[in-house]
Amino acid sequence: MNSKTWLLAFPACFLVVAAMSLVPWSHAQEEQSLRPAAAFKSIENEEERSLALFQEAGKVIQHPRCVNCHPATDRPLQGANMQPHQPPVFRGNGGMGLPGMHCTTCHSAENISVVGQAETIKSIPGHPAWHLAPIEMAWEGKSLGQICQQIKDPDRNGNMTIDELVEHMAHDELVGWGWNPGAGREPAPGTQEEFGKLIKAWVETGAVCPR
Amino acid sequence: MVTFTLNGTERTFNGDPDTPLLWVIRDFEKLTGTKYGCGIAQCGACTIHLDGMPRRSCVTPISMIEGSDVVTIEGISGKEAEAIKTAWAAIDVPQCGYCQSGQIMSAVALLQMVPKPTDDDINSAMTGNICRCATYHRIRAAIHAAANSMEG
Ligand code: FES
Ligand code: FES
Numbered sequence: 001m002n003s004k005t006w007l008l009a010f011p012a013c014f015l016v017v018a019a020m021s022l023v024p025w026s027h028a029q030e031e032q033s034l035r036p037a038a039a040f041k042s043i044e045n046e047e048e049r050s051l052a053l054f055q056e057a058g059k060v061i062q063h064p065r066c067v068n069c070h071p072a073t074d075r076p077l078q079g080a081n082m083q084p085h086q087p088p089v090f091r092g093n094g095g096m097g098l099p100g101m102h103c104t105t106c107h108s109a110e111n112i113s114v115v116g117q118a119e120t121i122k123s124i125p126g127h128p129a130w131h132l133a134p135i136e137m138a139w140e141g142k143s144l145g146q147i148c149q150q151i152k153d154p155d156r157n158g159n160m161t162i163d164e165l166v167e168h169m170a171h172d173e174l175v176g177w178g179w180n181p182g183a184g185r186e187p188a189p190g191t192q193e194e195f196g197k198l199i200k201a202w203v204e205t206g207a208v209c210p211r
Numbered sequence: 212m213v214t215f216t217l218n219g220t221e222r223t224f225n226g227d228p229d230t231p232l233l234w235v236i237r238d239f240e241k242l243t244g245t246k247y248g249c250g251i252a253q254c255g256a257c258t259i260h261l262d263g264m265p266r267r268s269c270v271t272p273i274s275m276i277e278g279s280d281v282v283t284i285e286g287i288s289g290k291e292a293e294a295i296k297t298a299w300a301a302i303d304v305p306q307c308g309y310c311q312s313g314q315i316m317s318a319v320a321l322l323q324m325v326p327k328p329t330d331d332d333i334n335s336a337m338t339g340n341i342c343r344c345a346t347y348h349r350i351r352a353a354i355h356a357a358a359n360s361m362e363g
Contacts, residue, residue: 087253099335101336104264
């Protein structure tokens with residue numbers, strides 16, 4: 001390409017890129033919200049309704065804010081791209097880290113803003129109950145159907161009844177951190193209240209799991 | 212105003228409550244043994260003991276430590292600290308030294324929790340303390356030597 005065609009190509013490329021950027025934006029908007037449980041009433045078949053409710057709730061369950069602390073190994077993940085945690089830290093007793101590198105060596109009872117840093121790091125996440133989900137609750141690498149079976153199974157859900165599960169999803173404060181993850185981190189879609197209502201409606205319609 | 216204990220002495224801080232403890236220690240208390248490496252809990256150079264546990268002071272707002280006990284490299288004491296100091300000197304662990312206050316604070320905390328650490332225990336506890344001079348093999352040897360010296 002000679003320099004003249006470059007000059008012509010540049011604005012054209014720019015327009016294409018600008019137009020393309022609108023697509024992921026609206027997609028992202030949809031990904032960032034939850035359809036309310038009531039919106040599923042139009043699905044008459046109860047089994048189908050249950051399934052659709054769980055799939056909507058799955059946008060939260062499979063979000064990095066949730067999966068990162070439900071890893072398949074003893075090492076937490078971090079970031080939107082679900083990288084292994086740096087520094088390399090491991091589960092330890094109660095999912096609170098190993099001696100000398102407990103979670104609380106760096107994580108606090110709240111999200112802590114950092115200043116004078118790169119655009120890519122704005123805060124260190126924290127919560128009073130900061131810890132990893134037990135290994136039997138690992139979600140990393142599982143399909144939504146597998147996770148669905150898992151969270152209904154008392155052996156793999158912390159021995160919760162289905163009602164306790166609804167309560168946990170709707171009100172547990174560490175679960176709630178997913179919607180308040182601190183600056184520089186995308187929150188889980190919707191709100192915890194909306195998510196809790198989806199889970200409740202899913203249970204009320206028979207807690208059907210995707211295949 | 213925040214009141215806390217620093218190396219056994221009661222101190223107060225009147226500034227911005229978001230000020231990292233590391234800045235208070237270095238800029239206000241003028242204890243410069245504790246180092247700044249990254250500011251985001253990635254290197255361990257700023258490690259201090261907060262109520263007896265290792266903690267990265269760069270990600271610890273001063274408002275968080277009201278009533279707490281802070282110990283820095285200047286104030287660390289006790290049999291684990293003595294054993295680590297002796298082993299560090301005998302093996303001549305540091306190269307440039309920049310990471311070493313953090314390494315020592317983590318190593319002392321490890322021995323306080325696990326008096327006879329295995330290599331795995333050392334890996335787990337020291338993984339957050341980076342050394343750009345790669346003195347890791349000497350750090351490991353010195354922690355084992357310190358643990359052995361405490362046995363007698
Ligand atoms: S300066 Fe605190 S961990 Fe690097
Ligand atoms: S001795 Fe140089 S950074 Fe560790």
